Amino acid sequence: MKPSRFQYTWIAIVLIIIGSSIHLGFNPLSIIKDTGNSVVIVEELLEFDFSVGEKVLWSLIETLEMALIGSSIGFVLSIPAALLAARNISPSYVSAAFRGLLGILWSIPPLLWAILLVVIVGLGPTAGILAISLYIMGLSGKYLYEIYESQNVSSYDAMHVIGATRMQIARFVTIPEALPHMGNQYLFLLSYSVRESSILGLVGAGGIGFYIIHHLESLNYGKAAPFILAILAVTLAMDYASTKLRKKLVHN
Amino acid sequence: MDAISLSSIRLTINEKKILDNLTVSIPQGNAVTIMGPNGAGKTTLLRVASGLVRPTSGEIHLFGKKFDKNQRLLGYIPQNLGLVGELDVFTNVMMGALRRMPRWRAITGTYTKDTISEAYSLMYDLKISHLKDTKVKKLSGGEKQRVAIARTLIQKPSIILADEMTASLDFKAAVTVMDIFTEIKEKMGITLLMTHHNPEIAKMYSDNVLILINGKIEKNIPSKEITKETAEHLYET
Numbered sequence: 001m002k003p004s005r006f007q008y009t010w011i012a013i014v015l016i017i018i019g020s021s022i023h024l025g026f027n028p029l030s031i032i033k034d035t036g037n038s039v040v041i042v043e044e045l046l047e048f049d050f051s052v053g054e055k056v057l058w059s060l061i062e063t064l065e066m067a068l069i070g071s072s073i074g075f076v077l078s079i080p081a082a083l084l085a086a087r088n089i090s091p092s093y094v095s096a097a098f099r100g101l102l103g104i105l106w107s108i109p110p111l112l113w114a115i116l117l118v119v120i121v122g123l124g125p126t127a128g129i130l131a132i133s134l135y136i137m138g139l140s141g142k143y144l145y146e147i148y149e150s151q152n153v154s155s156y157d158a159m160h161v162i163g164a165t166r167m168q169i170a171r172f173v174t175i176p177e178a179l180p181h182m183g184n185q186y187l188f189l190l191s192y193s194v195r196e197s198s199i200l201g202l203v204g205a206g207g208i209g210f211y212i213i214h215h216l217e218s219l220n221y222g223k224a225a226p227f228i229l230a231i232l233a234v235t236l237a238m239d240y241a242s243t244k245l246r247k248k249l250v251h252n
Numbered sequence: 253m254d255a256i257s258l259s260s261i262r263l264t265i266n267e268k269k270i271l272d273n274l275t276v277s278i279p280q281g282n283a284v285t286i287m288g289p290n291g292a293g294k295t296t297l298l299r300v301a302s303g304l305v306r307p308t309s310g311e312i313h314l315f316g317k318k319f320d321k322n323q324r325l326l327g328y329i330p331q332n333l334g335l336v337g338e339l340d341v342f343t344n345v346m347m348g349a350l351r352r353m354p355r356w357r358a359i360t361g362t363y364t365k366d367t368i369s370e371a372y373s374l375m376y377d378l379k380i381s382h383l384k385d386t387k388v389k390k391l392s393g394g395e396k397q398r399v400a401i402a403r404t405l406i407q408k409p410s411i412i413l414a415d416e417m418t419a420s421l422d423f424k425a426a427v428t429v430m431d432i433f434t435e436i437k438e439k440m441g442i443t444l445l446m447t448h449h450n451p452e453i454a455k456m457y458s459d460n461v462l463i464l465i466n467g468k469i470e471k472n473i474p475s476k477e478i479t480k481e482t483a484e485h486l487y488e489t
Contacts, residue, residue, distance in 0.1 A: 158334030158400075161302050161326060162407060163351040168358050172347050176338040 044221035045228070055211060056226045060234060063207040066125050066200070067193035070132025075186050077137045078102075082144030083170050088156060089148060090166070099145070105138025110196045114205035125206030132193050132200075140189055147178050183249045191238040198231045253315060255280040255411050255443035261300060261310035263293075263467075270296050271307065272467040278460075280315075280410075283437070283444040285454040285475065288464035294447040295331060297464065298413045301445065302328045314411065324351060327409030327442075331416050333400040337389030341380055341399050344388055345371045348403035367406075374402040378432055393420040397429045405436060412437070414446040418453060426450065430457050451478050 003011070020026075027033075084090050085098035113131035121127050155173045164172070201209025208227050215224035257277035263270040271293050278284050286294045299305040301312060303321050312319035314326070327348075335344050349367050350358045357363060363371075375381045378398040383391065388399060397417055404412055418426035434457055437444055448454045454461050455475045463471040463482075 152332060152334070154330035154332040154334035155336055156334075157299070157302075157304055157330045158328060158403070159347070159350075160304060161328035162348055163321065163324060164347070164358075165355065167355075168350050171359055172339070172343070172350070173336050176336055179338055 041221060045225045047222040048225045048229070049220070049222035050226060052211070052215075052223050052226055056208075056230050059201075059208040059211050059227065060230050062125060063197045063201075063209075063231070064194060064234070066128045066132060066207050067190060067197040070129040070197065071136050071186070071189045071193035073129070073133040074136025074138075075140050075189055077133070078140035078144055079175070079182070081137060082141045082148060083174060085141060085145040086148040086174070088151075088153075089170060089174060095145075098141075102138045102141035102145070105134050106142055107138070108135070110135040111199060111203060114200045115203050118204050123204040123206075128197060128200040128205035128207055131205055132197060135196070136189050136193060140185060143185055144178065144182070147181050148174050151177050180249065184246045187242040187245050187249075191235070191242040194238050195235050198235070253280050254278060254313070255282075255315060256301065256445065257313045258297075258301060259311045259313070261297075261307045261312070263296060263300060263305065264308045270467050271300065274310070274467070274469055276462060276469060276472065278411075278443055278445060280443055281438075281441050282460065283434075283446070283458040284460045284462060285458040286445070286447045286462045286464050287449075287451070287454055287478075292464045293467040294464055295415055296467075298328070298415050298445065298447065302326055302413050304328075324407070325410045327404035327407045327412040329400050329404055329412065329414040329417050331419070333396055333417070335388045335396060335399055335403070338387060340385050340387055341375070341391070342371060342384040344399050345375060345402045345406055348406040351407070370406055371402070374405050374436075377436055378402050394425040394429055397421065398432070401429070401433050401436075405440070408440075409442065411443045411445065414444065416447050416449065419449065423450070423452070426453055427456070451480060451482070454478055 081098055081102060085095050085102055087095045089095075090098070110131045113134050114127055117127035117130045121130065151174065155177070156169065159169045159173055197207045197209075198212075199207075199209045201207040201211065202213045204210065208231055212224050212227045212231075215221070215227070254277040259275050261271050261274040274297065276284075286297060288294050296305065300307050303312075303319060303326070336347070343361070346361075346363055346367065349363070349371070353363065353367065372381065372384075375384060378401060380395060380398045380402065383395060383399075388396060391399065397420075400417065404414075418429055421429065430453060436442075444458070446458070455478050458475045461471075461473055461475045461478050462469050463473070
């Protein structure tokens with residue numbers, strides 16, 4: 001029996017994956033082959049050195065603050081940016097420009113933004129906060145303009161016949177109808193930002209990641225362990241809390 | 253005098269004729285219902301008459317003057333009513349008055365005493381005063397219809413275009429809404445062009461019925477001539 005087009009597609013995908021692995025010299029078995037190293041690292045990580053306890057606490061607070069400020073700034077800026085990017089609200093040339101802007105902000109990962117911003121504003125949490133803000137503005141803006149564009153057309157029709165201006169339509173239709181989604185989205189972005197903030201320290205943009213990379217590079221795995229554990233605990237807690245809160249929002 | 257007249261309206265989309273050389277005039281104060289099978293062009297005709305869709309050719313006149321969006325003569329109740337479910341009844345009603353307010357008032361939501369009392373009086377007439385603080389998404393179908401009517405009436409339009417405004421209601425609820433609406437409409441001397449699926453409603457609340465088939469007006473008859481058989485034949489087409 002001749003394979004269908006669907007089967008051909010899957011065969012092609014599998015071949016591409018195998019080809020890419022060979023090209024990169026990727027061998028999944030190497031993790032088992034080099035068990036010696038893995039065991040040493042795990043053993044040392046398990047020797048938790050809690051002498052860094054105070055630093056864990058303060059760097060964790062810094063990470064959470066960075067996530068809170070960064071995601072809030074990004075989210076707030078994304079609301080008007082998405083209005084300008086939505087095709088059903090803005091003139092086509094304005095929406096094209098803002099879709100492009102949000103696309104750029106979103107396509108550069110936070111870590112890369114952080115590297116660029118450390119060069120511009122220097123080491124420390126300011127670079128991290130700005131990196132999170134820019135990325136979240138792009139990510140949230142893209143979500144939001146899709147929400148705006150999928151809203152009930154008849155509300156817009158009614159407003160057009162009433163003679164409402166674009167700003168009035170945004171104020172009375174677009175934003176109120178999007179509000180329940182926005183609450184959900186903000187909580188999701190906040191928990192996402194905590195995860196992202198925790199690695200920005202790797203490039204000197206503040207937060208707990210700085211200590212993790214510092215201790216790992218100086219082979220102090222036992223000192224790195226409490227920081228990693230703290231991030232793991234906070235990320236899981238944030239994820240749990242935001243899922244619960246989002247469910248509550250949906251029910252209301 | 254004709255409140256609204258459509259002359260030789262044609263609308264072609266992707267070479268498909270949606271409205272085909274359509275001419276109709278409605279005298280001031282009259283109520284006219286457009287009936288026809290699904291896809292006949294009823295909603296499109298109302299969208300053209302409201303200025304939401306520009307016809308390929310033809311002209312629209314309101315009270316003898318060429319159609320201009322700034323005339324503020326039209327009120328429009330779209331098929332799904334076009335209400336904002338997340339806002340309360342009062343705000344939805346006030347949205348109809350946006351055009352009459354200074355922009356800063358409309359944006360900040362600080363309405364004048366006169367506009368507020370107009371809204372209260374309309375909500376009272378339409379028996380929705382007690383719901384003024386309720387979110388529209390929590391209302392029943394009949395209550396939503398009344399909010400949509402209040403929002404349109406506060407515009408002070410001379411002509412109202414209403415698309416299947418009682419579609420989601422059972423006959424009894426539809427009659428209740430239409431009774432209240434007709435009473436206010438007559439008091440304000442409003443001209444009404446609407447679409448309905450129910451021939452009984454069309455007969456009770458309109459002077460004339462336009463039968464629209466494939467974008468063409470097949471018949472323009474007094475509503476009392478509409479029979480159940482006419483309607484059944486119409487929806488079999």
